[in-house]
Amino acid sequence: MPTRIAALGYHQPEHRLTNEDLSGMVETSDAWIRQRTGIVTRHIAREESVADLATAAAGKALAAAGLGPAEIGQVVVATCSAIDRVPSIAAEVAGRLGIQGAVAFDLNNGCAGFTTALAVADHAVRAGAARHALVVGAEKMSDVTDYTDRSTCVLLGDGAGAAVVGPAAQPGIGPVVWGSDPTARDAVRLRGDWHPRFAQDGQKVFRWATTALAPLAREACERAGYAPGELGAIVAHQANLRIVEALARQLDAPGAVVATDVVTSGNTSAASVPLALAKLVERGEVTPGTPTLLFAFGGGLSWAGQVVRCP
CATH class of the missing domain: 3.40.47.10 (Thiolase/Chalcone synthase)
Structure with missing residues (x-):
């Protein structure tokens, strides 16, 4: 059965951390950061958790797909920064969105987590193990950032993105x-x-x-x-x-x-x-x-x- 990405959603915290902000925290500068990384600003979650970020993005993707919770058979959250181990962030997302009975699990493959999870969902839908799957990449990297290390603290930000994977008439997701x-x-x-x-x-x-x-x-x-x-x-x-x-x-x-x-x-x-x-x-x-x-x-x-x- 061919598959496709039916819809997308994303969420980022409101607070922004600029290069100028960082220059007041560690020995760095806007010019130094831009030259080496190209980064100008990043979003930082002050109160939101990884589960909050993931749920917000997943809810938007589900709404954009025009699907109800009962139509989702798999929830996969790719993350390496979640503090909670059990229950999984995926189970938390499923519970908050009213998704009942779906297999829900987290996947940690670092920065390659979302594209790995997308392949897992693609395989599940193609095999008939789920009619639709909800795939989320969610990180609160500010929780694991050393703000005394200028080589890494200038890089990292928080946010989440999500995709609904479902059946299609023509292939919409290529081989991984x-x-x-x-x-x-x-x-x-x-x-x-x-x-x-x-x-x-x-x-x-x-x-x-x-x-x-x-x-x-x-x-x-x-x-x-x-x-x-x-x-x-x-x-x-x-x-x-x-x-x-x-x-x-x-x-x-x-x-x-x-x-x-x-x-x-x-x-x-x-x-x-x-x-x-x-x-x-x-x-x-x-x-x-x-x-x-x-x-x-x-x-x-x-x-x-x-x-x-x-x-």
């Missing part, structure tokens, strides 16, 4: 290309007793992302039956503007809109791809049916990506 390189698993870390702190080997991640990812992204295009030049949009994990732009150049897709939500949202880990995609659709920068590459990467080191048609 996913994997990991566990020999480099320590390059991105979130370890220790709660309260852990995010850490990474920034140079190692940058070199890997700008050299290893393009062939994998091309493979995702090929498996979906597209040449990169046929893409209408590229939505990569919003880790760093330099990485996003490098991947787009290497793919050689001159007609594609390239999502750059990182500039105003920062790195929101598993939330970054659905946030950026939902905003492109909301602003009308892509039209329904536009072939769009989703590709995310991060801790593990892991990656997952697929070509989808925009709702």
Whole structure:
């Protein structure tokens, strides 16, 4: 059974943390941050939890799809920043939205969490295990940020994005290309007793992302039956503007809109791809049916990506 993304939704906290704000907290500057990351501002949740962010985004996606809670058979929340382990954030979202009887679970694949979860939902719907699935990427990275470390605190933000996956007449979600390189698993870390702190080997991640990812992204295009030049949009994990732009150049897709939500949202880990995609659709920068590459990467080191048609 072919599948598609039927609808999207997103949510970000109202409070914004600017580069100027950060320059008063650590030894940094607006110019230093922009030059190295491209980030200007990021959203920070003061009172909202990961479950609050996820539920808000999921509710919007469900409403946009025109579906009731009884029509959802699977809820998957991709997150690496949730404090609560049991019940899962997915179970919390399902309960708040009145979704009864659906399988609900969290998935942690770092920044590649949403595209991994999207593939899991795609497989479940295609196999007939669920009629519709609700997939959410939600992070409160401010909970795990060390605001004394200028190399990481300038990167991270909070937010959530969601998608409803359902059956389709024509394929709308392409085959996933996913994997990991566990020999480099320590390059991105979130370890220790709660309260852990995010850490990474920034140079190692940058070199890997700008050299290893393009062939994998091309493979995702090929498996979906597209040449990169046929893409209408590229939505990569919003880790760093330099990485996003490098991947787009290497793919050689001159007609594609390239999502750059990182500039105003920062790195929101598993939330970054659905946030950026939902905003492109909301602003009308892509039209329904536009072939769009989703590709995310991060801790593990892991990656997952697929070509989808925009709702």
